[in-house]
Amino acid sequence: MTDTLPPRTAELPAQWTPGEVEAGLYERWVEAGYFTADPASEKPPFCIVIPPPNVTGSLHIGHAFEHTLIDVLCRRRRMQGYETLWLPGMDHASIAVHALVERALAAEGTSRRELGREAFIERTWAWKEEHGGAILAQMRRLGDSVDWTRERFTMDERSNRAVLTIFKRLFDDGLIYRAERMVNWSPEMRSVLSDVEVEHKEVDGELVSMRYGDGENAIVVATTRVETMLGDTAVAVHPGDERYAHLVGTEIELPLVGRMITIIADEHVDPAFGTGAVKVTPAHDPNDFEIGRRHGLPMPTIMDETGRIANTGTGFDGMDRFEARVKVREALAAQGRIVAEKRPYVHSVGHASRGRFEPIEPRLSLQWFVKVGPLAKAAGDAVRSGDVVVHPKELEPRWFDWVDDMHDWCISRQLWWGHRIPVWYGPDGEVVCTGPGEEPPAGYTQDEDVLDTWFSSGLWPFSTLGWPDATPDLEKFYPTSVLVTGYDILFFWVARMMMFGLYAMGERPFDTVALHGMVRDQSGKKMSKTVGNTVDPNVWMDDYGTDALRFALARVANPGTDGPIGEDNVASARNFGTKLWNVTRFALSHGASPALPLPARPTDADAWILGRLREVRDQVDALLEDYQFAKATEALYHFTWDEFCAWYVELAKPQLAADDATADGTRAVLGHALDALLRLLHPISPFITEALWTALTGGESIVVAEWPVAPGTPVDAAAAARVVDLQRLVTEVRRFRTEQRVPDSRRVAARLVGLDEAGLSGHRAAVAALVRLEAAGAGFTPTATLDVVLRGGPVHVELDTSGAIDVAAEQARLGRDLAAARKELDQSDKKLGNPKFVDKAPAEIVDGIRTRRAAAAADIERITARLAVL
């Protein structure tokens, strides 16, 4: 029959070499235009905006993880007939980039100040070219099905126009304002940071209690930041605190400085904490600032932008804040004013999360803010109304928690590179905001600060599509379909996009927010550079291939949950790829093809595997629709390995050796099943499936193949049940052989009694092949027997093991079986003996227990008899 088969289009090498399979494939896909999205297409749109990775060196494992998930979604949708678009982008203006460039400069013995603005910007662009290019190359290597014709950067011209447009609108609507506020200051970056860029960490500090004033007016206050006492303008006590009632309104002298400060009463003070009295430094502590505002206190700033003490008129001026902390304490001690010191004192301190993790300094400063109230409310309502779905749902409270109580967003940064704030100041204090294309009046000077990088990133879902122009892309792809990102970025980025999307477009930026967890190391620990447990995905791609890396990552991706991954996972995924490769080689070498018609009268094995394939397809389909990557991947792994390879292929071997009709049917089933399986696996492991699928089908590319749909034929439950019985029988005989130490290679003469009655008449050859039995010839004398109870009935197996059997091993085996059967009988009896159970439990459950009881009883009888013979 071989001559009627379609020609094979490719010879598969005997060995799967990921590097060779991947070589040039991605470029071919791009060239074929598979990834290019056409806004004029009639197909339904599916659009994903991708988080802009910082240009911080390389695409780390977290990016590889996220990109894999996004690409799985995109590739599946493309196969389903959607016009898909996923936009790549880069973020070049963040604090992190500045910090890195700054660090590189420091290594060269220079600094941003020495270099000057122009040279610094040039230097940063060079950084972008180098590292941005590297990251994009890695995205290609990962197989990201990106539309490269729309490659986007946050700093390109279109992005600039979008930023100017929205800034102007917000400004004109009164949603952007400039004010002197308490901000998070990074002395290292010499810039303000937004609240979310500050990470609070417990540190071992000190709590110093010191005495202000003398004699009857003395009052003791405690602080973890002694140096700030230089900027104190009051001491506060609780209004109801009788201990201090007589002091409220009086003045005492501030030690070291000599200034007179007032004792005030404020509700904020907790009378139960410490002495119940608090020093107030309005310009260097958020709470103190509020107290200062309530009481109209002076607010002297006593630190410069680099964190050095300044303008106190004391000898501490010029000292670094940490040095001053020690020196001020010593000076106070010399005056006998230190009452108590607690060290270490564990308390929470804010650190710059995107820079060098320096402690941030609360500082009073003039900055630009977005009035977030109406924007944040809309962002919350969008999720409340179900307009935008947060997945998994458990993370919704976090969203509301944040959005419903959001502080105004500080958007100005004292960096040199980024989108410049489009506000100009006139000679007489005029303030003008310019929109795109607008020129400021002559003689005006522009604000020096640049915008927070999340300001432009927040426009991503529509700026990348051409906004503010009404482009076809925008028309077709907005709102985007799903945002895939880590839960850690919810507040940074997702919140900004929601606010801006709803404000600028009047419509949600995406239908679904699918949140994934973080990749952890193989023992479940958080990856961190300082711990040194980070992994480079490139190394794993080198060693195991991209398909293996993607498969391993998808396999641990449970929604909103962190997944541990180690080299073992990737090796296991590589092994899976090898398995897939080899089984396809087997199929091809036996003439399997999906072009062959499925048999009109399939064998039990054929019907079973096609039925299982259909169930697995439905399952995988539903799981991916629900962003359950790990479960979908796991289902495919087990179906492929434990069912298709381990059972179907083994059953197919005797079928291929049978009559022509059976053999051809088997070739068709092998071909159809493998074809569908490869297509189901393609979104997860694109390269290997492409190589195997084109070899199997001769098709153009699996990238544009159809996602498998459920066939109309019903699942043959009876055939499936017979296969399950067959598996049981085979496993039992194998177990017996192993325990009797019959070498796997030796064929054993055997007689199977009851096979026909059990409904397995057609499977005699299959059983013989799978357990290496041969037909009992003349003079057959069984030396061992074995009973296996199947759903279809009992089967008695007689074997000639050519020698005495190992009675001890057989007794041990039967003993274990007997114990299991007795336990089963006991449990069943207990249940059935309970009238309430029989009464209240559903009939099918009770019937099930009855059947199990009967089976157990029969087992006990059989095993006991067998043991007696032994």
Place this chain on the structure above:
RNA sequence: GGGCGCGUAGCUCAGCGGGAGAGCACUCGGUUUACACCCGAGCGGUCGCAGGUUCGACCCCUGCCGCGCCCACCA
């Protein structure tokens, strides 16, 4: 202090009302014509603890113990 979640086989994790599962690790056997990156068989768990609901609980409820993450202005 508030929110979310987790404690299941040596390790990492699925399962979440009716017969305890997977991967890796481990033990034993294997040159069967796709595959040793493999095949076959096996060992291994009072499902954190204590109550409750139920005919029935790893699964639902309550409390406790241990752990993680996020948020919050504790000097």
